[in-house]
Amino acid sequence: MDMRFSDADLAFRDEVRAFIADNFPPELKDRSLYSMTRDDLLAWQRICHEKKGWAAPNWPKEYGGTGWSAVQKYIWNEENARAGTTPTNAFGILMLGPVLCAFGNEQQKEYFLPRILTGEHWWCQGYSEPGAGSDLAGLKTRAVREGDHYIVNGHKIWTTLAQHADWMFCLVRTDPEAKKQRGISFLLIDMTTPGVTVRPIITMDGAHEVNEVFLENVKVPVENLVGQENDGWTYAKFLLGNERSGIAGVARSREAIRKLKLMAEQESVDGEPLLETPGFSRKLAELEIKLDALEMTELRTLAAESQGRGPGPESSILKIEGTEIQQRVTELALEAVGHYGLVFTPPGPEAEAPAIGPDYTRGVAQRYMNMRKTSIYGGSNEIQRNIIAKMVLGL
Numbered sequence: 001m002d003m004r005f006s007d008a009d010l011a012f013r014d015e016v017r018a019f020i021a022d023n024f025p026p027e028l029k030d031r032s033l034y035s036m037t038r039d040d041l042l043a044w045q046r047i048c049h050e051k052k053g054w055a056a057p058n059w060p061k062e063y064g065g066t067g068w069s070a071v072q073k074y075i076w077n078e079e080n081a082r083a084g085t086t087p088t089n090a091f092g093i094l095m096l097g098p099v100l101c102a103f104g105n106e107q108q109k110e111y112f113l114p115r116i117l118t119g120e121h122w123w124c125q126g127y128s129e130p131g132a133g134s135d136l137a138g139l140k141t142r143a144v145r146e147g148d149h150y151i152v153n154g155h156k157i158w159t160t161l162a163q164h165a166d167w168m169f170c171l172v173r174t175d176p177e178a179k180k181q182r183g184i185s186f187l188l189i190d191m192t193t194p195g196v197t198v199r200p201i202i203t204m205d206g207a208h209e210v211n212e213v214f215l216e217n218v219k220v221p222v223e224n225l226v227g228q229e230n231d232g233w234t235y236a237k238f239l240l241g242n243e244r245s246g247i248a249g250v251a252r253s254r255e256a257i258r259k260l261k262l263m264a265e266q267e268s269v270d271g272e273p274l275l276e277t278p279g280f281s282r283k284l285a286e287l288e289i290k291l292d293a294l295e296m297t298e299l300r301t302l303a304a305e306s307q308g309r310g311p312g313p314e315s316s317i318l319k320i321e322g323t324e325i326q327q328r329v330t331e332l333a334l335e336a337v338g339h340y341g342l343v344f345t346p347p348g349p350e351a352e353a354p355a356i357g358p359d360y361t362r363g364v365a366q367r368y369m370n371m372r373k374t375s376i377y378g379g380s381n382e383i384q385r386n387i388i389a390k391m392v393l394g395l
């Protein structure tokens with residue numbers, strides 16, 4: 001594997017860097033996600049789409065994607081992380097878009113894909129249920145065909161940002177008699193349909209990020225079925241592979257470690273910068289070594305992808321390592337700021353208020369609490385270990 005960038009890659013990197021410098025709204029730089037509105041969260045995607053057609057790096061060009069090589073996507077992620085831009089809206093761009101490109105029919109592609117790109121439609125993911133998380137194929141939400149509609153009844157949970165969503169891609173059971181993976185279908189549900197109720201769940205960091213979604217006799221047109229009835233498990237797995245690779249977040253962790261080092265340079269122990277104390281510097285070094293190793297794994301995955309392979313079970317490795325590193329960064333940040341880690345700032349406009357203590361201490365406690373989620377969502381890390389044991393190690 002050749003690890004060097006070609007001259008063309010370096011020219012592309014300069015173009016991306018200049019585009020971000022000229023176009024990313026400075027007021028959104030490093031803004032806390034806790035204080036952002038739906039429009040704030042979509043602003044950068046809209047600019048990328050309108051000015052360059054760069055909203056969807058992972059879609060084929062014919063559907064409004066960039067058609068970039070794996071290396072170009074890598075550079076794009078690196079440069080965005082370095083500049084502290086708003087992360088891509090995962091549900092439409094990273095998750096549903098590729099499913100529709102691969103399995104959607106022409107009308108679905110024509111109607112939904114452009115609306116994802118412009119940010120007109122915000123999507124949420126209706127997979128998990130109270131009794132079906134790790135055992136996702138055990139889901140019970142039922143869709144019964146009546147003429148040209150499905151009637152959907154069920155209860156989804158942990159639905160991220162459903163309060164902003166116009167649409168939900170949803171796994172439903174269409175054949176209760178079949179083996180459990182065989183009787184599932186992939187439906188697109190308009191959130192304004194009568195019978196859809198969204199109820200907030202407030203997490204321990206005080207944020208309203210996840211929800212319950214109740215579906216009571218929701219009438220969904222048959223044309224909103226993606227692919228074949230009862231084949232939804234295939235599309236669901238395809239989507240999860242993309243979701244897990246996307247969670248790795250190497251570039252953003254690199255940036256978070258850079259900020260952690262600045263913090264540890266300013267904090268001191270007995271007059272010595274925390275960064276230089278043997279205990280803390282060892283932990284930081286261990287973290288950076290892990291991140292370097294993860295980066296190599298990501299580059300290998302990208303190289304395989306550019307040859308038309310993957311993402312396969314290796315996306316589980318990226319998910320585990322990526323999320324453990326993200327959590328570790330927030331643990332070390334909490335350790336670094338000491339008693340300022342006790343300060344709790346409620347989400348909303350106050351998240352942008354001046355910090356009690358040095359500015360870098362703002363939001364450290366919330367980020368620590370919030371990042372506990374990463375080893376759970378997208379399929380818990382224990383489940384990813386099971387996948388690796390089975391699919392990679394053949395145990």
Ligand SMILES: Cc1cc2nc3c(=O)[nH]c(=O)nc-3n(C[C@H](O)[C@H](O)[C@H](O)COP(=O)(O)OP(=O)(O)OC[C@H]3O[C@@H](n4cnc5c(N)ncnc54)[C@H](O)[C@@H]3O)c2cc1C
Nearest residue numbers: 125126127128133134158159160373376377378379380382
């Ligand atoms: C912040 C957040 C956002 C989320 N967003 C969404 C979303 O937008 N849409 C959506 O559909 N879902 C979402 N999820 C749900 C997420 O995918 C599930 O929480 C996850 O799959 C785990 O399922 P569970 O919570 O039901 O836990 P369970 O499946 O009940 O698991 C409980 C514990 O047991 C362990 N466990 C279970 N089975 C095994 C096994 N076979 N071997 C070893 N250990 C096992 C698990 O690892 C876990 O630690 C989100 C979750 C969180 C925390």
